[in-house]
Amino acid sequence: MEIDIGNALHSVATPGVSRETLERLDERVADAHDRIGTGIDGREHGYAALALPETADAEAIRTAVDPIDCEALLIVGIGGSALGAATIADALDVDIDVYTLDNVDPEYTSQLLDSLDLSRTALHVVSRSGTTAETLANFLVAREAMESVGVDWTERTLVTTGGEGNLRALAERHDLPALDVPAGVPGRFSVLSTVALPVAALGGGDVEGLLAGAGTEAETLSGSLFETPAYAYGATTYALAERGWTVNAMMPYAESLETFAEWFAQLWAESLGKDGVGQLPARALGATDQHSQLQLYRAGPRNAMVTLVRPRERADVTIPETELEGLAYLGGSSLGGLLDAEFEATEASLAAAARPSIRIELERVDAHGLGELLYGMEAACILAGELFSVPTFEQPAVEWGKRAARGLLGGGEFEEARAVEEKTRLVID
Numbered sequence: 001m002e003i004d005i006g007n008a009l010h011s012v013a014t015p016g017v018s019r020e021t022l023e024r025l026d027e028r029v030a031d032a033h034d035r036i037g038t039g040i041d042g043r044e045h046g047y048a049a050l051a052l053p054e055t056a057d058a059e060a061i062r063t064a065v066d067p068i069d070c071e072a073l074l075i076v077g078i079g080g081s082a083l084g085a086a087t088i089a090d091a092l093d094v095d096i097d098v099y100t101l102d103n104v105d106p107e108y109t110s111q112l113l114d115s116l117d118l119s120r121t122a123l124h125v126v127s128r129s130g131t132t133a134e135t136l137a138n139f140l141v142a143r144e145a146m147e148s149v150g151v152d153w154t155e156r157t158l159v160t161t162g163g164e165g166n167l168r169a170l171a172e173r174h175d176l177p178a179l180d181v182p183a184g185v186p187g188r189f190s191v192l193s194t195v196a197l198p199v200a201a202l203g204g205g206d207v208e209g210l211l212a213g214a215g216t217e218a219e220t221l222s223g224s225l226f227e228t229p230a231y232a233y234g235a236t237t238y239a240l241a242e243r244g245w246t247v248n249a250m251m252p253y254a255e256s257l258e259t260f261a262e263w264f265a266q267l268w269a270e271s272l273g274k275d276g277v278g279q280l281p282a283r284a285l286g287a288t289d290q291h292s293q294l295q296l297y298r299a300g301p302r303n304a305m306v307t308l309v310r311p312r313e314r315a316d317v318t319i320p321e322t323e324l325e326g327l328a329y330l331g332g333s334s335l336g337g338l339l340d341a342e343f344e345a346t347e348a349s350l351a352a353a354a355r356p357s358i359r360i361e362l363e364r365v366d367a368h369g370l371g372e373l374l375y376g377m378e379a380a381c382i383l384a385g386e387l388f389s390v391p392t393f394e395q396p397a398v399e400w401g402k403r404a405a406r407g408l409l410g411g412g413e414f415e416e417a418r419a420v421e422e423k424t425r426l427v428i429d
């Protein structure tokens, strides 16, 4: 993974980041790197995620999925327990159909379950806590749907969860294959673990390649942002946020990475959005969103930086010659060539408007490249969390809402639920 921060420099962006600022910041990066290294070595909560390429047990994952014979996989989870697997499934060439139930919209859930051949579908139920209401509710609905068509769900269900909780109890009661969420790995940092790798193992994907890519990126971590692509990204985004660029539009130029932008959004928002700081992650897709969101990023409030991601190599499609003179310039070139030109043009157009962008390039979107990207963004996020001085691995604001909802559902006495009754309304009808 290569990072180009040239378009974030103050010679391009206003305000941008000066070379002197980066050099001063590099002293803090060195300290942060020491802290991160200590956390990795001690397998401390959160930091343990960066040890995953080394500690993940690909063999255990293959053994757990081995008895499952399926044409489709339904992932039941939410947040970090769903987005990593969805990212892998969309980016890599897996040979099963993959669906995700990560919401409790009744219409969507029933339509999806009705459309699947449940006798050929496996369930992967994922919850680190084993208590998340949406996940457990969706599982119960999916299980009943299987039972109602005479499918033995216990033969087609794999569980990934923590040491205790409802899901652990369920796996034990029905003797289901169960994988452990590795200790110290929060959901949004769990993509390179038992949480998300089973989709690759089931679909004939390259689990080892993903871990090898992550390992390659792990080897680059050093005490200087000038030598560490992940830290260059984390430190530059931090410096830009400090200068008012509080929106980070993640814009991959590859359809296969569209879900990666969703995964990134959770990572960035939930990890860094604390104590009045952070960056709002926006999800964009090149070139599609050049024709919608780009107007705002280039000419709206001066608060949005753009992260442009692209693979250097991809399969290509030639554009046929045309009889239309006005389109002659397209004939004989390729869709990939056009996409690359759009990428270069977007980057230049932002720079011409003094708006910052950062370029991330991968060799290609394969298991190795994806492993590099996912690990690199996790390391960047942890580094940014150190620079922002926020508790990267906590999410108290999310927990607040969960307690309020649980109280409303009669799941216990939670004072947060009272806030729902006390809401201020001004209804216009």
Ligand SMILES: O=P(O)(O)OC[C@H]1O[C@H](O)[C@H](O)[C@@H](O)[C@@H]1O
Pocket (backbone or CB within 6 Å): 078, 079, 080, 081, 126, 127, 128, 129, 130, 131, 132, 135, 187, 188, 270, 395, 398, 399, 402
């Ligand atoms: O894996 P689970 O315990 O079910 O949690 C699923 C998700 O829900 C929570 O609300 C957290 O804020 C997320 O970080 C987490 O990924």
